[in-house]
Amino acid sequence: MRLLLSPAGRAAVALAQGLDLSPAARLPAAEAVRAAAGPELGPLALEQAVLKGRARAKHPDGDRLWWTGEALEQASSYAVAVHRAARFAGAERVLDLCCSVGGDLLPLAAVAPAVGVDLDEGRLLLAAENARVLGLDVPLVRADVTRLDPRGHVFADPARRSGGRRVFDARSYTPRLDVVLGWLPHLDALGVKVAPGIDHEALPPELEVEVVSLRGDVKEAVLWGGSARRGPRRTATLLPGGHVLTDAAAPVPDVRPPGQYLLDPDGAVVRSHLVAEVVRQVGGWLLDETIAYVCADEPVPTPYGRWYAVRETLPFGLKPLRERLRAYDAGPLVVKKRGTAVEPEVLRRQLKLAGSREVTVVLTRSAGRQVALIVEAVRTPS
């Protein structure tokens, strides 16, 4: 890291950033940087330049910030980090206990005095540089957070990768989730980023679980405790619009056959178990009590999902489906599915459609049977 951040390192990275780094041009770029910066610094500078380019997808200043491959992969998306940091706005001080290169720390520092703590010296060096790039003053401390007894306002984002694979078991978070949650009784406020698929039932009831999606993509869940909790147990937040759905006591939805319209709820709604609330809001019903497709007679505008007009519903079977899809001149097939083992790719191969129109099929269950719905996206104002 020190080599990369030295004047020679910065010059080599700047040189590499000025080259064509597309995969096809990577080899000549690598040779040019190696020739200019030498065999040790050259590859490091090239990698850093590639990471900076990739980081723009996560952070508007991504190409000015400094990364490692794993730190970039683990870093929160900027829009999500900013949304989360807002709950700490005005705090006297907020500790980011697992700050890495600053994906959360820097947005936190923009709303309250923040201190970053991490065990990894290299990442702390990059975090310091990133704070400097953004003109923020952020003290950084190298420490094992499991040895701390923190007070006040705390945010934590434990590592969830093990051997390059996502870890779903909360006990294998580093630091362990139970250690982080154990701080709560002594804190004013706690926010912990966790995997969106975390088992809600296994979490202490005093926590709010917020599931966040960005442009329809579920990014993460956040556990909120102390004064950072907003009240509800479950929250779905849809970014960038900032629409927030919470667990009002919605009645158990009716289960009925498909109607004229079908709503595919946003993943944050599904993961936060708030489909019943959307059913209530749109005056709809479910096709199956365990499946998150909502039906209704009208496509009531909602930000919490995407409406489709149902053109037809058929019992699932290859032959009748092929026949009906051919009647639509179907070619490229968009397959949406819940509650069925059918593999879209296999289905496409088996159907052998050669028409000219893109058609969407929803495969799911209704009244205990597999059904296929031929649908068309509806544009409604949200």
Ligand SMILES: C[S@@+](CC[C@H](N)C(=O)[O-])C[C@H]1O[C@@H](n2cnc3c(N)ncnc32)[C@H](O)[C@@H]1O
């Ligand atoms: C998922 S990353 C944090 C990413 C960060 N929130 C971001 O958006 O850039 C987890 C971090 O926890 C740090 N970490 C893991 N165990 C730790 C411990 N016991 N003490 C301090 N830091 C630790 C790792 O070094 C890593 O940087």
